[in-house]
Amino acid sequence: MTRRPVYLPNSGEPIHKENVDFDDSTFSNQLASLMEAASNVARAQTIVPDELMPWVADASARFSYLHPGVGLNIEGTLVKFAGPGADDPALLQDFLFCLYRQKIYSETLIHRRMLIEGVTGFANRAT
Amino acid sequence: MISLSIQVEPFPIVEPLIVRLQESGTEARSQHDAVLLDIDGHRREYNFQGFSFVVRTPPDECIDGDVLLVLPGQTSAHRLIRASSHHNTLLVTEQCDQLCVMCSQPPKKYHTDLFDQFAVAAALAPQGAMIGISGGEPLLHKTRLFEMITKVAVERPDIRFHVLTNGQHLEPSDVETIFQLGRERILWGVPLYSANRNTHDRIVGKDGAFARLELGLVTLMRAGASVELRTVVLQQNWSDLPDLATFINTRLGFISVWALMQLERIGYGRMNWDSSFQDTSTEFEQIRRAVDIATARGIRTSLYNFPLCSVPPEYRDFAPSTISDWKRKYLEFCTDCGARGTCGGFFQWYSHNEGFAALGPL
């Protein structure tokens, strides 16, 4: 978790590093800041294995919710990321984890419902 | 050693008889009460329904409230309930379907059904008594056993039972009966020797025993029963103990207590002593680990039949005194031991030159 503190969900704020303060800076300062911000808008892409395709939609939704600063674009099995730090390998890994989690969740939902029904009978409260 | 039988003068009966001995001057509270008339040396004469019933016992022995089983034509009666003891056990059958390497009461072929008598005896026990049910395998006669316990439960709701069973004969259809008898009524003592099914089966001498036992334990879990899981520590399962602790945590979290027990040198336990006895006074590591794991997991763990000086100091709180009064002895070096009051000592049949190598007064 320490490897990518910027994206750590628990750190709270989304990643708008490019919020540049123009108030009392010189032009060159502003330029430098803008360039730095622009260099933060990185891009990356990955191919989703066929067997995980059924979960791409759910995983993308969840990924965007966890990383509101990163744009996602899906074309077939190709997923493109754009935003500050989008080329961080950890971010790609997180996308893969979202796919895995979605797959595991949907495939085990039956088991979980059965468990809860058997034990407490409140599974019908689930959304 | 306290005797579990008692001499009686021949009494003219054709059926087994249950008699409760009452001190003189008391009223007979049931048709089973015999009231003391006279003590003359070893001879105590009782009034039993107007007949003279005579018991022979040392004059200083307290037998008031004891419940005897007198069999026709026999001059030795079984002291089924000793009113002054917390260790009363009814041996309901000597048949068994397992053949454990350490069995203290090796099975016999034939069975005499005395459940009716046992039911009467149990109902005459002192207030709040916990009565052991043992064998052989009591549940080989499951229907009769449940009848007996139910009968006592109705008459004497204060009486509880400690049933020692190998768990082979508990089935899903028993859940309801056990549930109805109630969690407080019965403590089930069930042996499990290893999480490795082959090791367990080998120790109990029965193929498939582990698998049957798993089903039996599910039955007890579903019935909400209270269970004392019993593991005799042996050379055969010594290295399995930590894994067994993990097994218990994942599968048997419902048990009331896990008892790790030292071997009793009697029956097959004596025959197989050399190949089975694990000297825990010289090496404690596997028990240590088992206790550590189970305790961290919140499973109450207890060391039964361990002389306190065989247990490392930080584990002595886990070792209550458990050897029944009538089976217990101490050794010479115990005389100057400060822990004697809390230590359970040794079984009568323990033999020190073949036993623990590193003991001594605390």
Next chain:
Amino acid sequence: MPIVPLKFRESDDDLLLFADDAGGYFKSDSKFLHRYALGRLEPSDIRFLHDHGHGFEEIGDLAYSGFEHRFASRQYVPHELDYIILVPTLRCNLACGYCQVSRVNENTPGFDWDEKTIEAVLRFLGNLATRKIKIEFQGGEPLLRLDIIKRVRDYCRVKFEESEFVICTNLQDVSFEAWKLLEQPDVFTSTSLDSNPLTHQFQRTITAEKTNTFFKNLAAAVEKLGPGKVSALPTINPHNPPLPQSVIDTFLDFGIRSIYLRPVNYQGFARRKFDARASAKIWNQYHSSFIDALVELNWISDQPVEEYYFVHCLRRVLRAGHNGHVDLRNPNLVGYGYLVIDHDGELYPTDEARMVSRIGQFDLSMGDVHSGLSRDTVDAFNAEALNNFHPDCVHCPYQAFCGVDLVDDLSRYGRIDLPKHLTDFCQRHTYIFDKIFSMIYSDDPKVRKSLAIWSGSPRFDGSLAKVHR
């Protein structure tokens, strides 16, 4: 062989932590994750999962039933109402900076139970079905109404088979009569000891004279009542925290070895002044350093010390059925096992709910002591108070150990549907479980010694930190 659902999270040692719904956990690497997620487990994986209670042969077998039992024991089932918090007065003889909504000045009229309310409270207690009762007196400063405490106590001692009373007092002004009360065997004293004399004075007593009085009274309480009958809570301001060592030293001076650190609980405006999210982070850092200090201390001392909530969470990780703490339960059904009767006779499910209602955010009242209990509001609330299907928690390996606190969410954010990872509750608990697992998987003998002490076993066995490779 079916495998139970596993959730996973990266940890600081390049491995992943896996945990199931019953709280079984282990670590493994990302290769295992791929095999698991893609349905390509190898026989050695399956054997490991089976041996450690994450798999079964068929529904109803021992492995499945054991799993189900552990799962069930982790679900909190409310018991009958047997714990009542009473607020006989809101008046107080101190004016602590962080306590604005739960007090008024000592001389303010109209903030005490009147005779009618007292009688209604006794009637309310009289109608309870339980045979054992625990009553906690809060305030304000409850010792200002010793008369009420005594009436309630006398009533309970007759009505219930067993009763226990906790007086939450600032120990500022303890009369002879009050000492006599506190000395009784069924009466326990709970007070606030804000870290050390300096902080205590800054946050609570303001003047040196009052500070001295408090510390004298605390010493007298420990001496007269014994450390087992006195508990003390330190309220910590995470933005300006005392050194852990000074807190520990102060508590040890009074023979108190269980320390329950609490962050200042700002209400209303004061809460808005501090960014709640930043607060969680700062609090977590402080708490972590406090735990580290305890580990150091326990290594050299034969008188072990604990942080109460941390130990509670540790035990919740290791054991099923450890549901004793009202702040960490799932489902967190409020308004059943215990409730609060406020100074005006209103009934609330929790103290926090009382605050939320008082500052007018939401009305979480459950009726009043005159007209009786009405659970409609809290039941609607309770229907949401579980994490089993929460869209964030279902992916979190800490789900089985964690809980929900909707009143907390409501009071901080005015809503209960914020993404979990943005809530203070989730951030604090994510931290605390991260910390616990980093300790469980640590080789440091100092850490292992403290873990053994806190988990109640002579040693902390290595197999409690299973790694599957």
